[in-house]
Amino acid sequence: MTLKAGLVGLGAMGRNHARILSILDDVEFVGAADAVVTDQRVSHGAPIVPDVDALIALKPDYVVVAAPTGTHEEIGLKLAAAGIHALIEKPLAPSVDGAKRLVDAFAEKGLVGGVGHIERYNPALQSLRTRLAAGDLGEIYQVVTRRQGPFPGRIADVGVVKDLATHDIDLTAWVTGQNYVSVSARAARRSGREHEDLIVVVGELDGGAVVNHLVNWLSPLKERSTVVTGERGAFVADTLTADLTFYANGAVPTEWEAVSAFRGVVEGDVTRFAIPKREPLLREHEQFRDAVLGKDADIVTLAQGMRTVEVAAGILASSTDGGVVRL
Template structure:
C-alpha cells in the first residue's frame, strides 16, 4: 500500500471526474489517486486510460486498494447513498454539488461523519473561483462596507441533444434550478448569511424548447440582507455576473470575462463622483481581462479553477485538522431551499400537463405540429372533419379545442412511442430546424427512426414522411424538366449543411 497520507478513490467517471483527477494529481506525493469506478465499466476503463489512472469494479474495490478518501461524483440522486457507504467504510468524503437531493439526507451525512470521526464536505466550487475569492476577500476586509444585497445574472445552455434517453435537464422541470440555482444560493449564503426564505418564479420562453422552464427569477431573504438572481437560457450573449452592494462600494464581478468593476462612495460632489466611478469602472476590465487571459494561456488559471482550488484546500485542511471548506450544515440549508423551489416547479409542470390526455384511438397523428408545415397539415385535416393528435415540444399558450396534444422531443423514443400509440395514420412533419449536426441528428435522423420503430410496434396502417426540397440535386437537375420524385438526390449533402444531410439520412 502507498505511503501517501491520503489515498483517493473516485466514484463516478463522468465529465467532472476529469477535473477532480487533475486536481488530486497535483497534490502528490501527499495525496495519491488510487483509481476510479463507475457503473459503466467501459467508460471507467476508457477514462482511466485517458487520465492515467486505474479503473476498479466498485467502491469496495477502491477501499480494498487502500482508498481512505472518496470523491462522490455520481448523479445527484446517488450522492447520499455513495457518501454514506464510503463513510461506513471509514473514508472521508468530498461530494460534488449538490451534497444530496434532500436536506435530511445531507444532515445524515454530516451526523455519520461526526460519529465516525471523519470529514465530509461538498464542492461549492464558485467559492474558490479566483474572481469570486478575490471578491469575498474584499468583503471580509471591509472594502465594501456592510454588504446589504447581492444580484446574480447567469445565462446557461445544455449540450446538444442527439437523441436517445432524455438527459436529466430535459427530463425534470426543476433541473435547471437544481443545477445552477445551487451556485447562486451558496454565494448568497456566503455573502448575506443564513438563508431564511426563497420566492421564485419560472417560465417557458422557448430559448431551449426542450426545457420545461427556461427562465427563472428568485428573491432570496437572508439573515443580513436580500439577494436576487436570474437564470436564463434565452439571452445572448450568455453572462455570469455577481454584483455585491455594500454601504461603501458596489462591486461587479464578471466570471465569464474575468474582471472586477467597482464603484465607491467618495467625498466628491455627486456629479464628479459619477464621472470618477464611470472611469474607474471602465478601467477595471481593460486591466483585468488581458491579465487573466494571459494567465489562462499560461495555464496559471484553468477550466474549473474553483474546483481545483477547493480540492487543494480540502486536503490542506484535512491534513491540518481544520474544518472543511464547506460545512455540511451550510450545504444542507442550500439543498433545502433549492429543493423547495425545484419541487414546486416539478409539480407546476405536472399540473400544466395534466389536462392533456390521449384517447385510446385516434385517426391521425401529426409530428412537428408547431411548425408552419405541421400547422397547415393539422388545419387541413381538421377542416375535413378528422380527429387529430399532434406531437410537439412545448405546451401551447392557447391550446386548440378538440385537438389532442402529446409532448416531447422526436429524439426521445419514450415520448414518440406514447404519441404514436393508438394512431391509425402518422404524418411525420417534424425535423430539426436549427443548430449543428448533433441537433439535426437527434431531431431528424434519430427522430425519424423513433417514429418508424413506434409505427411498427403499434401497427400503424400508414406513415407519411414529409421530406424537403433541399434533398434534390438542384445543380444536376438544370435543364431536365419538371422536378418530381424521380429527380436525383443531392450527392454532396455534407456541403449543403446539417439540415439537408439530416433530411437525406432520414429518407
C-alpha cells in the same frame, strides 16, 4: 504523508477531478469507479473499477464523488460506513432529508466531509469576500447574480435550481456572511424536459440584504456575474474571467453638458483589481486534502451544503405554489 484518493464518476466533471487528482501533491490517485468508462486515458492512468464497492476495496483515504446527484446519498453513506472521507459534488443530495442523513453519518464516524461548491474558490469571489468582510462596501444592500447559458447535454436528472442555482445560493451566503431567511421564485420549462430550465428568485438575507438570482439554460449568452451593491458603491465579479471591479459612488459632477446628459449620473472611481488567478478546482482539492491531513483548511462543510439544499428546496416549493417560503 501521502494520501490515497479515489473518484466516483468519470463524466464531464469527474474527468476534471481525475486530472487534478493525478497531479495533486501528497496524493496518490488509486482508482476511479465508473460502470461505463473503461479507457484509462480518461482516468490519467489510474485503475478503473465498475462500482463503489470495488473502489472501497482499494482502501482509499478519501474519495471524490462526481456521480449524478440522485446517487450522492447512497454513495456517501457507503463511504461513511467504510470510514472513508469524502468530497461530494454539489448539490450534496437531491433532498433535505438525504443531506441530513449524510451530515449525520459523517459526523458519527468523525470523518471529513466536504461539498464541491467550486465558486468559493474562484479568485474574484475570494477577493470579494475579503473586501466585504473588511467593510470596503459598508452596509450591503443587494446581491444580484446572473448565471445563464445554453443547455448542457451532460445534465439529465435535475433542473437549473439544483444544478446551477445552488452555486449562487452558496456563494451569496458565503461572500456576505449572511443566511437566507426567505425566498420567492418563478420557474419555466421551455425545452420540453421534465425539470425547470429557467428560474428567477427574489430573497432576503438575515442581515437585511435583498437578493435576486436569474438562472437559465435557454440563453446563447454565457454569463456568470455577481453584483453586490452597498452604501459605498458596487462590486462586480465576473467568475468566467475571475475579474473583480469596484464602482465607487459618484463624487464628481460632470460639467460637460453633452456628456452629463448622456451618462445621467455623477461619476465615481472605477477600479479593476489585480488578483492572483489560480485554478479554482485545484484550490478546492488542496483545501480538502489539507482538511483530511488535519491541517487548517477552508472547505465547504456538509452542514453548509445541507443549508444550500434547504434553500434550493424552498425555491422549488415557491416556484410551484407561488408563495414566499420562510427558511
